[in-house]
Amino acid sequence: xxxxxxxxxxxxxxxRKSFGSHTVLHGIDLDIQRGSVTVILGPSGxxxxxxxxxxxxxxxxxxxxxxxxxxxxxxxxxTTSQGKVRRLQELRSREITRQRxxxxxxxxQFNLFPHLTVLENLVEAPVALGQASRQEAAARxxxxxxxxxxxxxxxAYPKQLSGxxxxxxxxxxxxxxxxxxxxxxxxxSALDPELVGEVLRVIKDLALSGMSMIVVxxxxxxxREVADNVAFIDGGRVLESGRxxxxxxxxxxxxxxxxxxxxx
Amino acid sequence: xxxxSDADLLEARLAAPPRxxxxxxxxxxxxLAAMLVHTLLTNQRFQxxxxxxxxxxxxxxxxxxxxxxxxxxxxxxGFALGVIVAYVRLWGSPIPRSSAFGFVxxxxxxxxxxxxxxxxxxxxxxxxxxxxxxxxxxxxxxDTAHLFSxxxxxxxxxxxxxxxxxxxxVRGGILSVDxxxxxxxxxxxxxxxxxxxxxxxxxxxxxxxxxxxxxxxxTLKSTSLVSVIAVVDLLxxxxxxxxxxxxxxxxxxxxxxxxxxxxxxxSIGQYYVERYYSRGTRGVAAVKGVDLT
Numbered sequence: 001x002x003x004x005x006x007x008x009x010x011x012x013x014x015x016r017k018s019f020g021s022h023t024v025l026h027g028i029d030l031d032i033q034r035g036s037v038t039v040i041l042g043p044s045g046x047x048x049x050x051x052x053x054x055x056x057x058x059x060x061x062x063x064x065x066x067x068x069x070x071x072x073x074x075x076x077x078x079t080t081s082q083g084k085v086r087r088l089q090e091l092r093s094r095e096i097t098r099q100r101x102x103x104x105x106x107x108x109q110f111n112l113f114p115h116l117t118v119l120e121n122l123v124e125a126p127v128a129l130g131q132a133s134r135q136e137a138a139a140r141x142x143x144x145x146x147x148x149x150x151x152x153x154x155x156a157y158p159k160q161l162s163g164x165x166x167x168x169x170x171x172x173x174x175x176x177x178x179x180x181x182x183x184x185x186x187x188x189s190a191l192d193p194e195l196v197g198e199v200l201r202v203i204k205d206l207a208l209s210g211m212s213m214i215v216v217x218x219x220x221x222x223x224r225e226v227a228d229n230v231a232f233i234d235g236g237r238v239l240e241s242g243r244x245x246x247x248x249x250x251x252x253x254x255x256x257x258x259x260x261x262x263x264x
Numbered sequence: 265x266x267x268x269s270d271a272d273l274l275e276a277r278l279a280a281p282p283r284x285x286x287x288x289x290x291x292x293x294x295x296l297a298a299m300l301v302h303t304l305l306t307n308q309r310f311q312x313x314x315x316x317x318x319x320x321x322x323x324x325x326x327x328x329x330x331x332x333x334x335x336x337x338x339x340x341x342g343f344a345l346g347v348i349v350a351y352v353r354l355w356g357s358p359i360p361r362s363s364a365f366g367f368v369x370x371x372x373x374x375x376x377x378x379x380x381x382x383x384x385x386x387x388x389x390x391x392x393x394x395x396x397x398x399x400x401x402x403x404x405x406x407d408t409a410h411l412f413s414x415x416x417x418x419x420x421x422x423x424x425x426x427x428x429x430x431x432x433x434v435r436g437g438i439l440s441v442d443x444x445x446x447x448x449x450x451x452x453x454x455x456x457x458x459x460x461x462x463x464x465x466x467x468x469x470x471x472x473x474x475x476x477x478x479x480x481x482x483t484l485k486s487t488s489l490v491s492v493i494a495v496v497d498l499l500x501x502x503x504x505x506x507x508x509x510x511x512x513x514x515x516x517x518x519x520x521x522x523x524x525x526x527x528x529x530x531s532i533g534q535y536y537v538e539r540y541y542s543r544g545t546r547g548v549a550a551v552k553g554v555d556l557t
Contacts, residue, residue, distance in 0.1 A: 056451055058447055058450060058451060093455065093456055094455060097450075097453050097454070097455050098453065100450065100451060100452070100453045101452070101453030103451075104451075105448075105451035105452075107444060107447070107448060107451075109444055111442075111444040111445060111447065111448035112448075113445065113448070113449075113463055113467075114467065114544045115466045115467055115541075115543065115544045116544070124452070124454070124462065124463075125452040125453055125454060128453070128454050128455070128458050128462075129453050129454075157543070157544040158544070159544060173452070174452075177452065177453060
């Protein structure tokens with residue numbers, strides 16, 4: 001069911017996740033509005049990546065849920081005859097696959113497929129999911145490469161490109177499925193400093209075009225300029241969340257202020 | 265600053281250090297090679313005439329044919345089974361996973377020769393084979409003695425052997441692929457099997473191919489074990505001939521030369537397969553002017 005435009009695109013409620021005895025997420029609540037950019041800040045080990053990975057079910061949460069457009073990711077509610085939810089039944093991998101196609105993800109280490117050319121990297125998923133024929137997918141892939149400033153490099157293998165170019169290909173690849181939401185997991189952390197700008201520019205252009213996205217990053221300047229909403233996570237909890245000027249300039253928590261002082 | 269003039273230093277030729285050991289070892293190697301050629305040509309007891317006479321004789325050709333098809337058939341079916349076993353061991357649910365482990369453990373523990381004899385002698389262990397519901401009624405019964413001919417026993421034994429060893433090769437190759445690759449594929453909405461076939465397996469191939477070449481050549485030579493159950497392969501074919509005419513050495517040379525020729529062809533094939541699967545990384549070497557191969 002598609003909700004009206006005023007409802008959030010993504011709702012995260014009570015999300016908890018532990019690895020063994022180590023609790024990474026202590027109950028996360030977060031709303032992502034349609035067409036908005038949410039930047040997630042926080043020290044390393046604070047659970048930012050785990051949160052992103054729970055959103056597209058690469059990681060199974062221990063409790064809580066993620067809801068995209070009213071549809072719970074990875075689970076199907078099983079109800080009693082009175083309509084009360086008895087349990088959340090994990091979906092079959094085929095259905096999870098279909099849900100993941102609506103959520104694009106860009107990784108810190110790019111994770112392009114090194115044995116496929118740039119074009120093949122972009123064509124693989126739309127063809128596999130039956131969204132397009134090979135020709136249609138290739139035509140759309142060329143448009144996307146043009147959009148990220150890599151027109152003409154479609155025949156190259158990933159290792160022949162610079163880190164910044166590879167990350168832009170990875171962004172184009174995530175866009176190839178026409179997702180409703182894009183997740184960026186520290187997209188510029190593995191890049192040489194002079195290559196960070198070109199990647200951030202592409203992400204900013206996407207934001208301006210109205211793409212909904214969640215960006216985990218340490219680029220405070222980017223957060224200030226592009227974000228509609230900034231959330232600061234520490235120790236698996238959202239310590240504060242709000243407009244960038246509020247969180248970045250007059251943080252309520254001492255922990256947030258200490259972090260911002262350290263990274264700026 | 266050194267005591268030489270910069271101009272002199274700039275003009276000087278850059279020379280490698282002297283390597284007397286290299287010259288000495290080259291000389292010894294050449295000498296040994298010359299001695300080998302000399303003895304092969306002058307020792308009359310090699311009887312190259314007899315070797316030539318039997319090299320393409322019909323019975324040797326028949327044995328060669330059996331060796332070839334047995335190798336090809338067991339490698340094909342064994343490897344297909346091995347990929348499935350590797351897949352189950354990595355991603356199967358608990359019971360299939362431990363069964364796969366048990367299969368590999370058992371097959372690797374028992375000598376191939378013993379397995380071969382087991383399958384061949386299956387009739388003495390289970391004289392009759394029934395088809396039906398386990399512990400329930402039977403629909404039909406057949407004598408196992410007719411079922412397991414020597415060739416079938418050889419095929420089954422070697423297939424299982426190749427499956428066990430290739431599953432470990434494939435599993436090792438898959439583990440060498442970065443986890444981020446399958447995560448990226450999953451995040452893109454690729455299903456589990458497509459991720460395996462299109463993304464993980466091709467990247468595992470550079471690690472799989474050299475070990476598989478080894479396995480293939482090993483299997484080619486393992487086929488010679490079938491002589492114990494009276495299947496006439498290349499080696500058994502020459503044994504049958506020298507049992508009649510007592511020309512042991514020249515006939516062993518016939519078989520040896522054929523094994524060398526086959527292994528050489530397979531090694532060349534392996535080189536090209538490795539080259540094919542290194543695409544994507546080979547390009548980098550070309551760009552940077554470095555030869556990684």
